[in-house]
Every structure is written in structure tokens, then in C-alpha cells.
Amino acid sequence: MTEAAARTILRAPTPEAWVSSAVERWRELLVDHANCEKKAASTALALMFAYPEDHALTLALSRLAREELRHFEQVQRMMIMLGVAFERQQPGRYASGLRALLRTSEPGRKLDLLLSGALIEARSAERFRLLSGRLQQPLADFYRQLERSEARHFELYVNLAHTAARDRWQERLNVLAEAEAGLAIEPDPVFRFHSGPPAPP
Ligand SMILES: [Fe+2]
Numbered sequence: 614m615t616e617a618a619a620r621t622i623l624r625a626p627t628p629e630a631w632v633s634s635a636v637e638r639w640r641e642l643l644v645d646h647a648n649c650e651k652k653a654a655s656t657a658l659a660l661m662f663a664y665p666e667d668h669a670l671t672l673a674l675s676r677l678a679r680e681e682l683r684h685f686e687q688v689q690r691m692m693i694m695l696g697v698a699f700e701r702q703q704p705g706r707y708a709s710g711l712r713a714l715l716r717t718s719e720p721g722r723k724l725d726l727l728l729s730g731a732l733i734e735a736r737s738a739e740r741f742r743l744l745s746g747r748l749q750q751p752l753a754d755f756y757r758q759l760e761r762s763e764a765r766h767f768e769l770y771v772n773l774a775h776t777a778a779r780d781r782w783q784e785r786l787n788v789l790a791e792a793e794a795g796l797a798i799e800p801d802p803v804f805r806f807h808s809g810p811p812a813p814p
């Protein structure tokens with residue numbers, strides 16, 4: 614599966630209003646991006662703790678977690694190089710909005726966690742692609758390289774979801790993808806890497 618395939622699970626493309634704000638506000642976005650990479654590693658670790666009997670899953674996600682931590686280190690180096698100071702930010706609605714939809718009992722919980730991972734990775738790949746065409750160096754090349762990694766992660770999560778529930782994953786994906794698209798395209802009071810475009814003040 615390629616980055617183009619990653620776009621196919623997204624129900625709506627990122628609006629231009631988000632991209633133009635991101636080009637202007639790249640500094641605060643870089644701080645959020647550093648947090649997203651830590652969160653991606655932490656999500657993978659949480660899945661490893663939740664499903665230790667699934668050896669294929671724990672091996673794949675252990676590798677993924679290490680890669681996300683390397684991304685974090687790269688973002689932090691980029692922040693230092695570009696003179697972007699770390700600032701505490703309030704979280705956006707995207708992750709909590711998605712989490713609220715996930716089922717809490719098995720076997721639905723495992724499938725939902727894997728599908729939400731796939732959607733987050735697919736949205737990340739899409740936004741890195743959009744930004745790599747609009748930002749200056751060195752961010753343009755950096756985001757181009759991250760787009761490829763996140764598209765690979767999307768593919769991994771989809772494969773794990775498919776293995777977890779061969780006959781139910783597509784139907785459940787439709788529900789979660791619809792909600793994800795709403796969170797990513799509707800005007801959002803808090804501007805973040807996965808948010809909607811900024812809401813008018
Ligand atoms: Fe990453």
C-alpha cells in the first residue's frame with residue numbers, strides 16, 4: 614500500500630484553510646508535532662501492554678514505537694536548529710474526539726484501537742505531504758520523509774485490523790472514518806496538527 618492508498622481511507626481531504634494556517638503557524642505546529650510523535654510511540658506501547666499474547670502485533674508495534682521516538686528526536690533537533698522553544702500547549706479535540714468513539718469491551722476494543730491508529734497515521738501522512746509542498750527547507754524535506762514513514766504505519770495498522778477482524782473491519786472503519794473526517798475538516802477553536810481549520814474568533 615502506498616501513500617495514495619493512505620488517502621483512500623480518509624473520508625475528506627484536509628481543507629486548504631488548514632494548510633494555509635499551518636504554513637503561517639509552522640512554529641507552534643512543530644511543538645505540537647513533537648508531542649504527536651511521543652503520543653504515537655505511547656499508543657503503540659499501550660497496545661503492546663493490552664495484547665501481549667499477540668506476538669505479531671507486539672513485534673511490529675515495538676519497532677513502530679522506536680521509529681516514532683526517533684521521529685521525536687528529529688523534531689526536537691529541528692526545533693533547536695530553527696530556534697523554536699518548547700511551550701506547553703492545551704490538547705486539541707482530535708484525539709479525545711476519536712477516543713470517545715472507541716468501544717471499551719473486547720473484541721471490539723482491539724479492532725477500534727487499531728483502526729483509530731490507521732486513521733491517525735493516514736491523516737498524518739496526508740498532512741505531511743501537503744506541507745512538504747508548501748514549507749521552506751529544511752522542513753520540506755523532513756516532512757516528505759515523514760510522509761513515507763506515516764504511510765507505512767497506516768498500512769501496518771490496517772493489516773493488523775484486518776487480521777483482528779477479517780469480516781468486520783471495513784464496516785467499522787466506515788463509522789470511525791466518518792467521525793475522523795469531521796474532526797479534521799470542521800472549524801476548530803484550537804489549531805493543531807490534526808485539528809480542523811481555525812474557527813473564526
Ligand atoms: Fe512519526
Ligand SMILES: [Fe+2]
Binds near residue numbers: 653734762763
Ligand atoms: Fe506514525
